[in-house]
Amino acid sequence: MHPDTLSVHAGNVDDLIGSVVPPINLSTTFERDEAGNIGGKGFIYTRMDNPNRRALETKLALLEAGEEAIAFPSGNAAALAIAESVLEPGMHLIMPDDCYHGIASLIKNMLARWKVSHTEVDMTDPRQVEKVIQKNTGLILLETPSNPMLKITDIEAVSSIAKAHGILVACDNTWTTALIQRPLELGVDLVFHSSTKFFGGHSDILGGVVIVKKKNAVSQRLREFQVTGGVVPSPFDCWLLNRSLATLSLRLGRQVQNALTIVDFLKTHPRVEKIYYPGLPDHPNHAVAKRQMNGNFGSMISIQVKGGEKESMRFAGRLRIFKHATSLGGVESLIEHRRTAEGQSPKSPDNLLRLSIGVEYIDDLIADLKNGFNG
Ligand SMILES: Cc1ncc(COP(=O)(O)O)c(C=O)c1O
Numbered sequence: 562m563h564p565d566t567l568s569v570h571a572g573n574v575d576d577l578i579g580s581v582v583p584p585i586n587l588s589t590t591f592e593r594d595e596a597g598n599i600g601g602k603g604f605i606y607t608r609m610d611n612p613n614r615r616a617l618e619t620k621l622a623l624l625e626a627g628e629e630a631i632a633f634p635s636g637n638a639a640a641l642a643i644a645e646s647v648l649e650p651g652m653h654l655i656m657p658d659d660c661y662h663g664i665a666s667l668i669k670n671m672l673a674r675w676k677v678s679h680t681e682v683d684m685t686d687p688r689q690v691e692k693v694i695q696k697n698t699g700l701i702l703l704e705t706p707s708n709p710m711l712k713i714t715d716i717e718a719v720s721s722i723a724k725a726h727g728i729l730v731a732c733d734n735t736w737t738t739a740l741i742q743r744p745l746e747l748g749v750d751l752v753f754h755s756s757t758k759f760f761g762g763h764s765d766i767l768g769g770v771v772i773v774k775k776k777n778a779v780s781q782r783l784r785e786f787q788v789t790g791g792v793v794p795s796p797f798d799c800w801l802l803n804r805s806l807a808t809l810s811l812r813l814g815r816q817v818q819n820a821l822t823i824v825d826f827l828k829t830h831p832r833v834e835k836i837y838y839p840g841l842p843d844h845p846n847h848a849v850a851k852r853q854m855n856g857n858f859g860s861m862i863s864i865q866v867k868g869g870e871k872e873s874m875r876f877a878g879r880l881r882i883f884k885h886a887t888s889l890g891g892v893e894s895l896i897e898h899r900r901t902a903e904g905q906s907p908k909s910p911d912n913l914l915r916l917s918i919g920v921e922y923i924d925d926l927i928a929d930l931k932n933g934f935n936g
Contacts, residue, residue: 564624564739564740564810565810567620567623567624568620568624568806568807568808568809568810569807571619571620571623571624572615572616572617572618572619572620572623572803573616573803574612574615574616582804583612583613583616583800583803585613585796585797585800586611586612586613586796587796587797588607589606589607589608590605590606590607591603591604591605591606591607607793607796608788608791608793609788610788611793611796611799612796613796613797613799613800613803614632614793614794614796614799616799616803617630617632617794617799617800617802617803617806618630618631618632618770620803620806621756621760621770621772621806622772624738624739624740624806625734625739625743625745625752625772626739626743626745626746627745627752627772627773627774628773628774628775628776628780629772629773629776629780629784630770630771630772630773631770631771631772631773631780631783631784631787632756632768632769632770632787632793632794632799633768633769633770633771633787633792633793633794634767634768634769634792634793634794634795634798635755635757635767635768635769636661636663636664636733636735636753636754636755636756636757636758636768636769637663637664637667637755637769638769638792639753639754639755639769639770639771640664640667640702640733640753640769641667641671641786642771642783642786642787642790642792643700643731643751643753643771643783644667644668644672644677644700645782645786645790646779646782646783646785646786647699647700647729647731647751647779647782648672648677648699648700649699650675650676650677651676651677651697652677652678652697652698652699652700653677653678653679653680653695653697653698653699654668654672654677654678654679654680654698654699654700654701654702655679655680655682655690655693655694655698655700655701655702656668656679656680656681656682656702657681657682657683657684657702657703657704657705657707657712657714658681658682658683658684659704659707659708659709659710659712659908660702660704660707660708660733661704661708661733661735661755662708662902662903662904662907662908664702664704664733665681666904668702678697680693680695683712684703684705684707684712684714684719685712685713685714685845685846687714687715687718687719687722690719690722691722694722694726694728698726698728699728699729700728700729700730700731701719701723701728701729701730701731702730702731702732702733703716703719703730703731703732703733703744703749704732704733704735704736705732705742705853706736706737706839706850706858706859706861708736708861708915709837709863709899709909709913709915710837710863710909711837711838711839711844711861711862711863712846713839713844713846713847713849713850713853714849715846715849715853716732716742716744716747716748716749716853717747717748717853720747720748720749721748723748724748729750729751729779730748730749730750730751731749731750731751731752731753731771732744732749732751732752732753733752733753733754733755734752734753734754735753735754735755735758735759735890736758736759736859736861736889736890737854737859738754738759738760738809738813739752740809740810740813740855740857741813741817741854741855741857741858741859742853742854742855745772745774747853749774750773750774750775750779751771751772751773751774751779752771752772753769753770753771753772754769754770754772755768755769756768756769756770756802757769757888757890758888758889758890758891759809759812759813759889759890760802760805760806760809760890761801761802761805761890761891762805762808762809762812762890762891762892763805763891763892764888764891764892764893765801766798766801766802766805767798768794768798768802771783812892812920813857813860815920816860816918816919816920817857817858817859817860818923819860819894819918819919819920819921819923819926820838820858820859820860820861820862820918821840822923822927823862823916823918823923823926823927823930824836824838824840824841824862826927826930827862827864827930828841830934831867832866832867832868832872832876832934833864833865833866833867834864834865834866834867834912835864835865836862836863836864836865837862837863837864838858838862838863839854839858839859840857840858840859860890860917860918861889861915861916861917861918862915862916862918863899863913863914863915863916864913864914864916865910865912865913865914866912866914867912868912869911869912870898870900870911870912872912873898873911873912873913873914874898876914876933876934877896877897877898877914877933879932879933879936880896880929880930880932880933881929881932882894882921882925882926882929883895883896883916883926883929883930883933884896885897885898887902888917889915889917890917891917891919892919892920892921893919893921894916894917894918894919894921894926895916895917895919896914896915896916896917897914897915897917898913898914899913899914899915900913
């Protein structure tokens, strides 16, 4: 079935009374069958599995075209689960020089304590990735488009380099989702998401997920991290996320359409110093983006505002529909001064603002941006 249909129906199970909307199952424990078999009726204990989590995981695996999905309570937990499942102490990973700062600090601080070393590299050039491969490299992490500079990595090229060296590749697909970009079909082994963003879509659920191309020893380790590590999302969060996924295609379609009009407005605006959007023909990686994204380039835009940090903050503060807040992918438009959100070692230029475009009426969004610049 088409992803638009899957995102509405996949994973929904018949509850024997014909509920069209699956109920939330809050039971932490499940009865044995009449012969006393544990799990005889399909479930044992909710940390191990739960009807709402199973429904969600079924839908997410089908959407991203993987054999199995393992849901977590946040995107960072999903990234940590990958590291724990793929790497051993003494191993090395390669990460992009531009990526979500929370995952960068997970690698630099937490994984370093577990004796996992790392190299940051500009992944817009796959040859640079090959150059930093070590004998003990076990994982290459991709994030494309990257957060917040919207750099594009050639997923197929990096995956084939990794394969030649026997290294696994995991791709953060949060910013596009499988509706725009399908990394598992381009050679990646694991896709992960902060489902807090586009999958959730309403800025009211924290979640994460890893989708594996193949069920294997790594997927078993991921499941162990979830079940035995106890890193599980609640039944309510799974239910809510499952509900949100039904409108993913509608939301994302509108968000991308709004983003295109906003890019058009911003790209020639005299107060904008620089714009970052992979759909623009003069974006340095536009050709790769065109090849590996489905003709849509997402709804995330970064700009540098003339006048430095002071002017960019002033602009963000004058907006009324765009909220100056962190996060992205929801129905409401957000704008964020990234540098002040990046903790102790910020990397973004001091005049960089990241925009997450929502589903509001486009003329209102444009008017808001105009007011912000003119005020
Ligand atoms: C690209 C990307 N990956 C992962 C994460 C982490 O997700 P979470 O906040 O759900 O832990 C974020 C959060 O902003 C993100 O933007």
